[in-house]
Amino acid sequence: MLQVIPIQSRSQISEIFANYSPQTQSWLVSDLRTKFELQQKILNREGHYIDESVLRASDLWKILLKRLDPGLRLVSDPFARSLLRTIMDEHAEILGVNSSAEDTVFSYIDQMAAVIFHPEGTQRLEEWFENHPEAMNRWKEWYLRARFCAIKLLQDHRVITADWITAYLQNFNDLERVWNIPLIVDLSGEISRVEAEILRILSRSVDVIVLEPSPEWKEDFHFLLKPYEDLRAQSPKPVPLKPVSKKEKRKEVLRFSGMLAEIKNAVGLSRQWLDSGIKAESIAIIAPDIETYWPVLQAYLEEEGIPVQKDITHKAQSLPAVTRWLAYLRSKSGRLSSSDLEISFFEREEAQQLRYEEFKALFKSLYVNEDLARNEIVQKVFHDQLDMSGLLGRDEFVAKALMHWHSQETDIVQVILRELLQNATSSNKLVWKEWLSYLESIVAAKEYTLEKGNPQGLMVTKLMSAYSDKVQYRIFLGMTDEALRSRNKTQLSGQDYFDLAKDIGFYLDNPDQSDLAFELRLLAEADSTHDVYCFGATDLSGTLCSPATFWMSLEGEHEVLSVPAETRWDELQYAVDPGLRSLVLPRKEIIEKRIQQDLGKLPQDLISPKELPRISASSLKTFLECPFVFAAQRYFKLKDLPEVDLDVDHRTRGQLAHGLFEKLTVEPMRFDWTAEELDKILEDVRKEKKLIFADERLWIPQKKKHLSLGLRFLDFEKKWRQEFNKTKTLGREKQFKFYIDPQTQEITKESKENAFCISGSVDRIDGHENDLVVIDYKSSAGGTSAPGSWFKNRELQLLFYMWVIEKGLMEDVSGEVIGLFYYVFKTFDRKKGFKLEDRAGLLYPNSKRADKNANAETKEAYLSEFSQLMMATLERIKAGECEAKPVEHTQCTSCEWRRQCRAPHLS
Numbered sequence: 001m002l003q004v005i006p007i008q009s010r011s012q013i014s015e016i017f018a019n020y021s022p023q024t025q026s027w028l029v030s031d032l033r034t035k036f037e038l039q040q041k042i043l044n045r046e047g048h049y050i051d052e053s054v055l056r057a058s059d060l061w062k063i064l065l066k067r068l069d070p071g072l073r074l075v076s077d078p079f080a081r082s083l084l085r086t087i088m089d090e091h092a093e094i095l096g097v098n099s100s101a102e103d104t105v106f107s108y109i110d111q112m113a114a115v116i117f118h119p120e121g122t123q124r125l126e127e128w129f130e131n132h133p134e135a136m137n138r139w140k141e142w143y144l145r146a147r148f149c150a151i152k153l154l155q156d157h158r159v160i161t162a163d164w165i166t167a168y169l170q171n172f173n174d175l176e177r178v179w180n181i182p183l184i185v186d187l188s189g190e191i192s193r194v195e196a197e198i199l200r201i202l203s204r205s206v207d208v209i210v211l212e213p214s215p216e217w218k219e220d221f222h223f224l225l226k227p228y229e230d231l232r233a234q235s236p237k238p239v240p241l242k243p244v245s246k247k248e249k250r251k252e253v254l255r256f257s258g259m260l261a262e263i264k265n266a267v268g269l270s271r272q273w274l275d276s277g278i279k280a281e282s283i284a285i286i287a288p289d290i291e292t293y294w295p296v297l298q299a300y301l302e303e304e305g306i307p308v309q310k311d312i313t314h315k316a317q318s319l320p321a322v323t324r325w326l327a328y329l330r331s332k333s334g335r336l337s338s339s340d341l342e343i344s345f346f347e348r349e350e351a352q353q354l355r356y357e358e359f360k361a362l363f364k365s366l367y368v369n370e371d372l373a374r375n376e377i378v379q380k381v382f383h384d385q386l387d388m389s390g391l392l393g394r395d396e397f398v399a400k401a402l403m404h405w406h407s408q409e410t411d412i413v414q415v416i417l418r419e420l421l422q423n424a425t426s427s428n429k430l431v432w433k434e435w436l437s438y439l440e441s442i443v444a445a446k447e448y449t450l451e452k453g454n455p456q457g458l459m460v461t462k463l464m465s466a467y468s469d470k471v472q473y474r475i476f477l478g479m480t481d482e483a484l485r486s487r488n489k490t491q492l493s494g495q496d497y498f499d500l501a502k503d504i505g506f507y508l509d510n511p512d513q514s515d516l517a518f519e520l521r522l523l524a525e526a527d528s529t530h531d532v533y534c535f536g537a538t539d540l541s542g543t544l545c546s547p548a549t550f551w552m553s554l555e556g557e558h559e560v561l562s563v564p565a566e567t568r569w570d571e572l573q574y575a576v577d578p579g580l581r582s583l584v585l586p587r588k589e590i591i592e593k594r595i596q597q598d599l600g601k602l603p604q605d606l607i608s609p610k611e612l613p614r615i616s617a618s619s620l621k622t623f624l625e626c627p628f629v630f631a632a633q634r635y636f637k638l639k640d641l642p643e644v645d646l647d648v649d650h651r652t653r654g655q656l657a658h659g660l661f662e663k664l665t666v667e668p669m670r671f672d673w674t675a676e677e678l679d680k681i682l683e684d685v686r687k688e689k690k691l692i693f694a695d696e697r698l699w700i701p702q703k704k705k706h707l708s709l710g711l712r713f714l715d716f717e718k719k720w721r722q723e724f725n726k727t728k729t730l731g732r733e734k735q736f737k738f739y740i741d742p743q744t745q746e747i748t749k750e751s752k753e754n755a756f757c758i759s760g761s762v763d764r765i766d767g768h769e770n771d772l773v774v775i776d777y778k779s780s781a782g783g784t785s786a787p788g789s790w791f792k793n794r795e796l797q798l799l800f801y802m803w804v805i806e807k808g809l810m811e812d813v814s815g816e817v818i819g820l821f822y823y824v825f826k827t828f829d830r831k832k833g834f835k836l837e838d839r840a841g842l843l844y845p846n847s848k849r850a851d852k853n854a855n856a857e858t859k860e861a862y863l864s865e866f867s868q869l870m871m872a873t874l875e876r877i878k879a880g881e882c883e884a885k886p887v888e889h890t891q892c893t894s895c896e897w898r899r900q901c902r903a904p905h906l907s
Contacts, residue, residue: 002203004235006214010467010526011244013211016184022046022053023809025182030057030190033465052181057195060179063725064198067178068169075159078441079423081106082434085161087152095145104497107489108139108146113167114194115506116147117154124504139491157428166194176205185210189224189518190464193507196227199233210235213522223498224513250530253556255547258538259478260671261564263293265298266475268565269532270458273473280307284459284471286485286523288516296540297460307457316416321407326406326443329436336366342379347406350377361641365694374644374692380389391429394421401439416442424509463519472529476520479535479551484516503786520550564575600904606880609635613877616760617800623873624794625891631882632897640896646694646700650779656702657825658733658763658777659685660710665719665729665764678710679703689733709825716828724843731765736810742874747807756874762801764823764842765813773819773835773843774801781827787820787834788853792867794887798822798833806863817859819844834859 007013020027022042029035042049055063060496061428062074075083085099092098115121125143129136153159155686160168169175179202187195199208212228223281256262266285287293294310301308316322328344329816330337341363345351351359354377362374372379398417405413419442430438459471466474478648486509497510524531533554535547552558596602613619613634623630632638642649663681664673673681682703685691693699719773721727739748739755748755776798778784785793798820804810805817821833821844837854840846847854892898898906 001237002200002208002210002231003238004210004212004232005238005241006212007241008214008216008245009244010522012241013186014054014469015241016209016211017041020184025184026052026060027054028057028060028183028185028187029054029719030187032056033461034467037468057185057190058162058165060183061169061195061198062162063292064169064175065160066176071158072154072168073159073423074165075161075423076162076419076442077106077444078161078438080153080159080161081441082430082438083153083157083428084149085437086430086434087149087156090150091472095148096141097145101145104142104489105146105149108142109150110163111488111492111508112143112146112194113150113164113489114170114508115143116150117164117167118170118506121506122147124506128500128504131767132496135493135496135499138493139496142491166192166198170194175201180206182207183209188213188522189515191227192509193227193230193505196231200231203234207563213518215522215525217521218708221513223501223507224515224518225796226501226507233280245524247527249528251556252530253551253554253558254532254534254562255558255560256534256536256562256564258519258542259293259536259540260296261390261562262477262534262536263297263300264567264570265534265562265564266297266477266532267304267306268567268570269475270301271304271567272565274306277300278473279456280454280458281309281456281470283475284461284466284468285475285477286463286466287477288520289478290460290462292540293477294460296879298785299568300567301460303457306452308460309453309455310460311449311453311458312448312451315414315444316448317443319412321405321409322412322416322443323408325401325413326440329401329439331382332384332404333388333432333436334369334385335367335433336371338364338366341366341382345378345381348381350381350696353377355639357639357641359727360643362644362692364643365645367646367694369624370696371694374694386432388432390431392432392435393539394424394426394428394435397430397432397435401435412859414628416446418573419446439624463523466519466523467526472527474523474528474530475532475534476523477534477536479533479548480545481548482545483549484514484520484548486514486516494658504536511632511700515551517548520548524550532757551696598902598904604883604902607631607635607882608880612754612756613756614759615874615877616758617797620800620870620873621796623792623877624796626884626886626888626895627876627881628884628901628903629895629897630877632900635882638897642780644692644694646698648693648698652691654777654779655691656682656685657779659689659707660706661713661764661777661825664710664714665732667729669694669717669721669729671714673710673714675707675711678707681710682706712828713825723845726768726842727766728768729764730767731762731810731813732814734762734765734810736760736762736804738804738809740874742871742878745871747809754878756877758804760800760804762810765805767815768842770815771806771839771843772805772813772815772817773821774798774805774817775821775823775830776801778822778824780831781822781824781829782833784822784824786832787862790862791869796866796869799862800870802859803863803866803870834862 005016023046027038029038035056038054039049042053065072065074081102082382085102088095088097088099088102088105093361108704109116115125118124129140150164154168175198183202183206185191185199185201185208199210202208210228210231211224212232218225254265256265270283270285274280285293285297290297290310298308298312305327317326324343324347327340329345338360342359345359346356354375359375359378363371363378369385372382392400398420402413402417407413410626416439420439424438459466461466463476492508497508501507533551535551535558536545540545547558593602597604619630619634622633633640642651660678660681663685664670686699686703693702737757737759739750739752739757740746741752741755743754746752746755751757762774763777766773766775783795785795790799802817802820805813805815808814818839819833821830821835823830824832835844835847835854836856836859837847837851884901884906886895886903889905892901892903892906895901
């Protein structure tokens with residue numbers, strides 16, 4: 001017999017529970033937490049219960065399926081998806097899509113299961129499409145694809161997911177013969193039309209009491225509650241339950257800047273309630289999806305010392321050993337990605353031989369397996385790829401995967417593989433990528449318990465499991481439209497759902513009718529003492545959120561931004577920082593100081609390095625342009641290496657040109673090099689400089705381009721030396737190194753305390769007898785300026801080299817520098833720079849227009865000003881200056897260190 005009892009308030013359920021017999025009846029609930037709470041009530045009243053005393057609806061459907069079709073296997077969604085992708089690839093020609101559309105097809109199966117598995121479902125739908133051509137054009141093909149794949153899963157693979165069970169049970173006319181225990185059904189808004197039909201069939205042989213939520217506003221959710229209306233038509237008129245008087249409660253409506261502020265307020269308010277003597281088990285923190293809040297919320301509650309009923313769990317994928325395992329399997333499977341290669345390579349001992357920045361430069365851009373050859377060590381580790389050809393059985397895949405599990409801890413891998421073995425049988429055969437994809441989905445979903453919840457602790461739960469007799473103080477988080485609304489991944493419109501229900505009787509889950517919104521309104525009317533409804537304007541990623549309609553309907557100041565209650569972490573700001581006791585500053589003052597520093601209102605603290613950094617011409621310029629970039633490179637040892645990619649970077653091209661010119665300028669200089677000889681030189685330069693190209697085919701055009709450059713270089717040099725026949729190249733990539741104390745300005749060849757190591761390399765030094773010309777190769781004239789602007793533009797390289805030579809600090813090279821030139825090899829122009837006009841004619845030509853400043857006095861002024869600038873800069877470096885103060889903010893847009901920078905204009 002079927003009986004529907006309207007429930008106006010959840011408190012009325014206690015009257016039904018008083019007459020409930022756990023030994024002879026089953027109480028049907030929707031969620032696990034409610035099941036456990038009901039079992040505890042039975043234990044307190046009866047002292048014991050049997051397994052069937054309280055069942056989740058999903059448990060009952062599984063029992064019925066097992067008894068009616070024992071050969072059909074229940075599998076998880078991820079495994080069903082793996083099989084689905086295989087089916088779609090095998091029948092791509094028929095379906096018109098391949099496995100890339102798996103998510104859409106799976107969504108249609110989920111949404112349309114009641115129609116797909118109904119004996120007459122497709123026929124009725126075909127007739128419906130004839131009267132709805134617009135809907136037919138929009139999603140009929142997707143429905144047919146979904147039906148084809150669902151039938152394949154069911155008939156060929158003999159598998160089904162939990163969400164499709166009730167739809168499949170429609171095919172059995174003798175449901176009542178496999179169940180003989182009377183039922184009390186308490187599913188609130190989580191009941192479907194198919195489930196209602198199953199309950200109606202079961203009522204032929206057993207008593208079925210259905211508790212229908214009947215609040216005054218139920219017409220607002222007419223579509224959602226339609227299954228109860230159908231059942232009510234089959235039920236005799238019920239005896240009304242005793243009305244329950246509603247007690248007064250306090251309600252608060254709070255608006256916060258974001259989810260983090262919601263969390264802080266919830267924890268701070270919970271602490272206030274606990275301090276006032278309220279029991280922890282009487283307090284609940286509730287959200288539509290509590291898992292989005294839980295990682296941060298749990299950290300705050302732990303710091304506060306508040307016990308919670310919720311188990312503290314972690315995802316399997318958060319374990320480093322599991323992450324490395326999957327990364328290694330993907331990397332060995334040809335699914336190259338920079339992140340996977342990094343994770344799997346740096347767990348190995350071989351990684352000690354390769355600096356991290358070098359690895360990132362080499363492998364940030366990966367395209368094919370051959371790219372692994374950019375480094376011998378990496379290639380050696382990943383050279384032997386796994387055989388992915390053909391279909392693999394379950395056991396074969398497990399064996400191959402376990403060969404690469406290198407951790408000593410095996411508990412978690414047993415949990416993961418147990419899930420795989422439960423869903424897949426030994427006869428299942430999939431391609432390697434599908435097995436690996438399934439393994440990844442298990443790892444993403446599998447949780448392991450770190451700490452069991454405290455039964456007397458604060459309740460932290462999702463909205464659909466939030467009802468409890470014990471809870472009187474409730475904090476509702478996430479009152480946003482996005483959190484309460486279902487997402488529709490199909491192309492069915494809201495009107496389609498209503499038309500399908502009205503025309504052919506299929507009440508599918510309509511995303512416009514949210515069971516979360518329904519449950520929220522029910523909970524709002526349940527007995528409690530103090531309810532707080534919170535809306536955060538942004539989520540944890542900073543995305544703007546819209547307030548829920550229900551939250552807006554509550555009385556309160558919706559536009560006033562609330563300040564969250566203080567937590568233990570806020571109190572710690574006032575505590576003394578143990579690591580900074582010498583400063584005798586409260587932590588709050590330290591944080592305020594650092595905020596002021598970030599805002600640029602206070603100078604940054606100075607660095608006290610253990611040893612002075614090495615200085616070169618380029619690092620000197622870097623410090624003058626931005627001390628923070630200098631600190632990143634010299635103190636923090638960060639490197640900005642060019643990435644190996646399909647576009648050959650400027651540094652690689654520059655190294656190739658410099659190496660070529662170095663070989664060609666050996667004295668006595670030859671001008672009759674053949675193309676074959678130049679080809680060999682370029683190959684040698686590439687090997688010496690260890691230049692790597694993303695694709696070997698990129699080397700051929702680069703070599704050809706530089707071979708042409710070499711020939712033009714020789715032609716230019718030949719003409720130059722015919723005109724200036726005394727010219728000899730005295731230094732090529734000439735290196736120097738010395739030590740200098742900026743305070744005493746003492747220069748030594750040996751290391752000395754408080755002295756900087758100065759080093760560098762000059763591209764080229766030409767000369768005759770005592771006259772010297774310093775040459776710096778440039779690919780283009782960009783970034784170079786006239787001597788009068790060198791100090792203004794911090795263009796100090798040529799002056800730096802002249803200062804070193806004139807101080808006699810370069811071995812095997814001595815004399816007077818009479819010219820400083822940029823050698824622009826794009827146009828073969830080496831006239832730009834500084835020169836002494838009265839010494840022209842021997843190593844360089846006269847200027848067309850005489851420059852009155854191109855004299856010895858100007859040169860000495862340059863040297864003097866450079867020396868002063870260098871010493872002053874070295875003093876600043878020695879003092880530990882590292883503030884992010886770029887000379888020009890425009891340089892920050894391309895700065896490699898902008899993510900780590902604390903410059904106020906970047907905040």
